Amino acid sequence: MDSETFRAAGHAMIDFIAEYLIEAGKEPVLARVRPGEVLADLQSSQPHPPESGEAWAAIWSDVERVIMPGITHWQSPHFYAYFPANNSFPSILGELLSAGLGVNGMLWATSPSATELEIHVLNWLVEALALPSHFRNAGVIQDTASSATLCALLCAREQAVGWQGNEVGLSSLGPLTIYTSDQAHSSVEKAATIAGIGRGNVRQVATDERTLAMRPEKLAETIAADRAAGRKPIFVSATMGTTSSMACDPLQAIGEICRQEGLWLHVDGAMAGTALVCPEHRAMAEGLDLADSFCFNPHKWMFTNFDLDAFWVVNPERLVRTMSILPEYLKTQIGSETINFRDWHIPLGRRFRALKLWFVLRHYGLCGLRHHVREHISLAVELEQLVRDDQRFELAAPRHLSLVCFRLKGPDHLTVRLRDEINTGGMMYLTHTKIGGRTTLRMCIAQSQTTRKHIQEAWDEIRRKADRVLMSETT
Numbered sequence: 001m002d003s004e005t006f007r008a009a010g011h012a013m014i015d016f017i018a019e020y021l022i023e024a025g026k027e028p029v030l031a032r033v034r035p036g037e038v039l040a041d042l043q044s045s046q047p048h049p050p051e052s053g054e055a056w057a058a059i060w061s062d063v064e065r066v067i068m069p070g071i072t073h074w075q076s077p078h079f080y081a082y083f084p085a086n087n088s089f090p091s092i093l094g095e096l097l098s099a100g101l102g103v104n105g106m107l108w109a110t111s112p113s114a115t116e117l118e119i120h121v122l123n124w125l126v127e128a129l130a131l132p133s134h135f136r137n138a139g140v141i142q143d144t145a146s147s148a149t150l151c152a153l154l155c156a157r158e159q160a161v162g163w164q165g166n167e168v169g170l171s172s173l174g175p176l177t178i179y180t181s182d183q184a185h186s187s188v189e190k191a192a193t194i195a196g197i198g199r200g201n202v203r204q205v206a207t208d209e210r211t212l213a214m215r216p217e218k219l220a221e222t223i224a225a226d227r228a229a230g231r232k233p234i235f236v237s238a239t240m241g242t243t244s245s246m247a248c249d250p251l252q253a254i255g256e257i258c259r260q261e262g263l264w265l266h267v268d269g270a271m272a273g274t275a276l277v278c279p280e281h282r283a284m285a286e287g288l289d290l291a292d293s294f295c296f297n298p299h300k301w302m303f304t305n306f307d308l309d310a311f312w313v314v315n316p317e318r319l320v321r322t323m324s325i326l327p328e329y330l331k332t333q334i335g336s337e338t339i340n341f342r343d344w345h346i347p348l349g350r351r352f353r354a355l356k357l358w359f360v361l362r363h364y365g366l367c368g369l370r371h372h373v374r375e376h377i378s379l380a381v382e383l384e385q386l387v388r389d390d391q392r393f394e395l396a397a398p399r400h401l402s403l404v405c406f407r408l409k410g411p412d413h414l415t416v417r418l419r420d421e422i423n424t425g426g427m428m429y430l431t432h433t434k435i436g437g438r439t440t441l442r443m444c445i446a447q448s449q450t451t452r453k454h455i456q457e458a459w460d461e462i463r464r465k466a467d468r469v470l471m472s473e474t475t
């Protein structure tokens with residue numbers, strides 16, 4: 001592609017993206033293709049890779065024809081499912097610049113600015129979220145919270161076994177055991193399988209029935225029982241804002257247990273971490289100074305497009321000691337006074353992700369971020385009230401931050417049907433979870449463009465669908 005074509009296509013692409021995001025609420029949120037439909041179309045229109053290169057116009061027209069119908073519109077203001085992956089224009093520009101510069105920031109020497117901007121923006125986040133000051137110069141960008149949790153667990157494991165696991169494997173090192181709550185994200189269990197701990201050695205500590213937060217006394221009991229049985233407790237992953245209901249584990253109490261027992265404490269704040277930008281939401285971080293590591297996802301709620309997880313480890317030499325591998329071809333002249341982020345995560349190569357976060361932080365400013373976070377939370381408070389005011393519904397968990405969990409009163413199948421009616425309707429998209437064994441809808445309000453009008457429309461839609469479900473139930 002010559003640079004003239006690139007310019008023209010690029011300008012048109014920016015126009016397309018701008019238009020797409022402005023119009024994001026107009027399409028059915030959930031893609032309406034059947035499984036295999038996109039693939040069948042691709043295979044029938046072009047069964048083999050083209051022998052000779054094609055014109056850009058031909059390529060682009062297939063984006064519109066084949067790809068777009070199979071897109072679920074995550075940026076729709078009516079996307080309330082899972083947790084969001086919200087984005088913003090400055091973030092997209094950061095992603096574009098990163099692609100344009102095309103650097104691999106694996107070593108300081110392979111792009112000093114990539115490393116040093118990353119240090120800088122993660123220090124900004126320490127200040128912005130009022131994180132413990134020992135997280136300064138101890139942060140690294142990971143792709144996802146799952147990777148961050150895995151890195152934390154690997155460090156905890158190596159520290160616990162005197163840095164021997166990487167050398168001799170784990171079989172002689174005892175049944176290493178880790179702890180999380182029964183509400184924790186599945187990435188903790190996945191990390192345990194990948195780190196060689198084994199799913200069977202993950203303890204899911206019981207949570208409080210109402211708050212759904214880990215019960216510290218249960219944690220202490222479980223650790224004691226495991227020690228008595230000759231097991232080796234090494235790691236606790238606490239959650240600041242669970243995926244199901246945004247519940248927050250009591251970090252102070254858990255941290256004290258970890259200190260006493262010599263266990264690594266990791267705190268997973270994937271979604272909720274962004275809210276720490278607001279002083280009024282910092283109570284959930286009480287005790288975070290006892291954590292060995294912490295992560296959250298600017299790619300969920302901080303207007304930074306997927307993917308970007310921010311991860312901190314107290315005394316990051318432990319991370320380097322766990323991850324570092326130094327073949328001859330990666331040795332550089334510059335030694336210990338620089339950071340080589342390849343030793344701070346699992347892959348070798350790394351994208352220049354710090355740019356988009358830098359753009360976002362500078363574009364919005366902390367005031368701007370606080371404004372949007374508060375707006376989302378106040379919309380969730382309004383939705384919570386709407387749920388309370390409708391006798392047919394009940395709240396399934398205390399609302400926390402911008403997540404509202406609710407269901408139809410009565411048997412579970414009503415709520416399941418309601419979810420399906422809502423999602424096939426196309427106007428909006430939400431997902432479900434189970435709380436206390438019961439099916440529950442969860443509606444997370446954190447999209448860049450969601451406003452009061454959208455929440456009112458969404459609630460009207462939910463009520464219309466509820467009418468249908470309950471009507472057909474009685475006839």
Ligand SMILES: *Cc1c(COP(=O)(O)O)cnc(C)c1O
Pocket residue numbers: 083143144145146147185187239241242243268269270271297309
């Ligand atoms: C979303 C979420 C994760 C996983 O995030 P990824 O970045 O996709 O790995 C982990 N923990 C919690 C609490 C989450 O909400």
